[in-house]
Amino acid sequence: MQSISANLNIMIKAAEKASRALIRDFGEVEKLQVSKKGPLDFVTNSDLKAEKIIIEELRKARPYYSIISEENGIENNKDRNNTWIIDPIDGTINFLHGVPHFAISIALKSNEEIISGLIFDPIKNEMFFAEKENGAFFNNHRIKVSKKNELNDCLFVAGGKIKNEIDLSYRKSGSAALDMAYVAAGRYDGYFQHNLNLWEIAAGIILVNEAGGLLNEIDLSANNNIKIIASSSGINSKLLEKLNNF
Secondary structure: OOOHHHHHHHHHHHHEEEEEEEHHOOOOHHHHHHEEEEEEEEEEHEEEHHHHHHHHHHHHOOOOOEEEEOOOOOOOOOOEEEEEEEEEOOOOOHHHHOOOOOOOEEEEOOOOOHHHHHEEEEEOOEEEEEEOOEEEEEEEEEEEEOOOHHHOOEEEEEOOOOOOOOOOEEEEEEOOOHHHHHHHHEEEEEEEEEEOHHHHEEEEEEEEHHHHHOOOOOOOOOOOOEEEEEEEEOOHHHHHHOOOOO
């Protein structure tokens, strides 16, 4: 078993605790109370409940850390150099439709850098995590991005609206966090999307980096309108060429 930091251990425990409520709710998805923020923004009482559990657990262990979370917004506390970044259900629309593809995402930003992150898919019981200079792991096994060199051999994943048809083989899964975790694990060869929020991709950034992947430059002080292009190094330049109008 990989040795992990105290902070990552806290994150894992918080995610596991919140996941129990999510699994229970997912089994009764027809009964959920849902409110709408906008055309594509649904908030379920499950989102709110999971976020509350995660924040309580993290706060118990690190009372002074700041917090950025999807439903709660930004909370600046005594320690502004360390910030938890939380998405309680990344893939809410999947969750709402009974599609078992969503995840809890928690990252720790320290001095404008993501230093640890985890993405936990509670239904498949798949835990992806990474820490700075310590590698990326899936259920305690080391993971690496794919080794493919030819775009024709690759499978990509994308999200959001894609204006121009792109000549690549790609899927849309509905969960940015899992898309990035799957790139880190070599399941997908790359991922691209516009208009992302920081909480959806913060944990994925360190996972892809620590698994040996490449990412475009990301401004971690921006909480939304983030663009991501992530892939293995072998195909990165070819992918960027294909996405030059992206």
